[in-house]
Amino acid sequence: MTSALRRPAALLAGALLLLPTTTACGSDGGDDPSASDQTSAPGSTPPAPEPDPSETPAGGGPADPDQRLDFAAVETATADLTSDNPSCAIVRWSPNETGVSGQVDFRQLDCYGDQDAVDVGLPALLQTVIWVEMPSADAARKYAQDNLYDDKQALVAGPTALIVNGLWGRQGTDLYAEVQAACGCGELVSAAS
Structure with missing residues (x-):
């Protein structure tokens, strides 16, 4: 019976280890910009921020209305x-x-x-x-x-x-x-x- 009781405890411990990593992927980090770094697994890259709709993918910033279109x-x-x-x-x-x-x-x-x-x-x-x-x-x-x-x-x-x-x-x-x-x-x- 002892081994049967350990198995759920081991599974629960493994799930708890995964929880902070899973939470970091779905979290926006709140007001603390370093929050995602604290909950990410060691060696992983924090998720990229959502793109701002006023930014363009090529420029990485707002479109320049004064720049000539080639x-x-x-x-x-x-x-x-x-x-x-x-x-x-x-x-x-x-x-x-x-x-x-x-x-x-x-x-x-x-x-x-x-x-x-x-x-x-x-x-x-x-x-x-x-x-x-x-x-x-x-x-x-x-x-x-x-x-x-x-x-x-x-x-x-x-x-x-x-x-x-x-x-x-x-x-x-x-x-x-x-x-x-x-x-x-x-x-x-x-x-x-």
């Missing part, structure tokens, strides 16, 4: 956009030399129904995504707010703006987040009131 980040993020719209079977970025008054650079993502249309340069849908660089942050913000699709938002980053057409639906919303995380820049703006 077109390369936009081009990379849009490389895998797909649409069920048959007029948008193929997407291509192109410069727009006529663009807008005062532009420094203007790029547009156009949609083509098939390769033949691409070969002759006749897009079915123009400017489904726009990236523009203006001479100033104020000019970029004004351009973005004046050219929003429906009641959507645009990403403005210093003198640059990214505007996504409603054609892209959820992919467009995700595109803003992906680009902002990649560059650690910009802020979403709505239409001017």
